[in-house]
Amino acid sequence: MNEEKEYKWQVFLFILLAAVVVFIVGLILIVTGYNTYFNYLYYGDALLYTIFSAISYLGEPVPLIIVILVLWYAYDKKFAKNLGLSLLGSYYFSSILKDIFKDPRPATNLDETGYGFPSSHAHNAVAAWGYIANEAYNKKNKYVPVIAIILIYLISISRVIIGVHDIQDIWGGALLGMLFLTIFILLEPTVSKGINKFNFILKLVLAIVIPILLFAIALLAFPATVGAYGLICGAFLGLSCGYLIEGEYIKYNPSELNVKSKIINIAIGIVITLVLYLGLSFVPLEIQIWDFIQYFIITIILVSLLPWLFTKINK
Secondary structure: OOHHHHHHHHHHHHHHHHHHHHHHHHHHHHHOOOOOHHHHOOOOOHHHHHHHHHHHHOOOHHHHHHHHHHHHHHOOHHHHHHHHHHHHHHHHHHHHHHHHHOOOOOOOOOOOOOOOOOOHHHHHHHHHHHHHHHHHHHOOOOOHHHHHHHHHHHHHHHHHHOOOOOHHHHHHHHHHHHHHHHHHHHHHHHHHHHHOOOOHHHHHHHHHHHHHHHHHHHHHHOOOOOOOHHHHHHHHHHHHHHHHHHHHHHOOOHHHOOHHHHHHHHHHHHHHHHHHHHHHHOOOOOOHHHHHHHHHHHHHHHHHHHHHHHHHHHO
């Protein structure tokens, strides 16, 4: 067995073991009737609610976009791109499942709209932080995987403690997220290798058609949904097109930069992200097509226009 196959086998076994543990613990809590017990822990405790609301926010789009940007501008573009695809694919898949199952949220929910099962926060935490843990493990880093796993647990359990999900929601989200992450890790190298054989124009056509097609499928299948398909597919379009354009014409390479340049680039990226996000959020359009346009604009600026700017600044 060569080193790459041995590594993939180790990752598969670890995820399988984690899935078994999550399955058994979740099943025990559900069977014993504790699936909604933890929803009531925060009542009367404003501090506990505030702490776990902050932890829950780590599973929202903006913090995860910032994490991807930090990795994009200071670590490795390809890895950051794959992390973005893992997150967006996870978000799309979990949103589809929500609209299929139509499971109501617990009675303690006062903050969230939409359905409960599976928890997108749990699903996305596994897909995003789990992919980061996988990369760190591959690079022989001992600490990042531990931190990432702790974050996955805290983000997932925070959704129960603040009352917006019950145990079975995060149980399903975590298990399905592990399944998604495993498939993504195993198939991504083969799919990317195949796509890289295409010429630039064909790759750009696919980068445009696939997100728009996914958006259309979701809206046709669930016309009354309040889901995040506009956000997901708009960001997917901006990420895929921006990555191709940047790689073809700009060729930003963070490995060539010193620490000072990386910090400056990250700081500029975070400021621009917040300005774009807050500025576009003021437009009073609560429709998915606007979400699509909004996140397309944000993403393509962050992954193509800003790297072009950085190449000028860093010179």
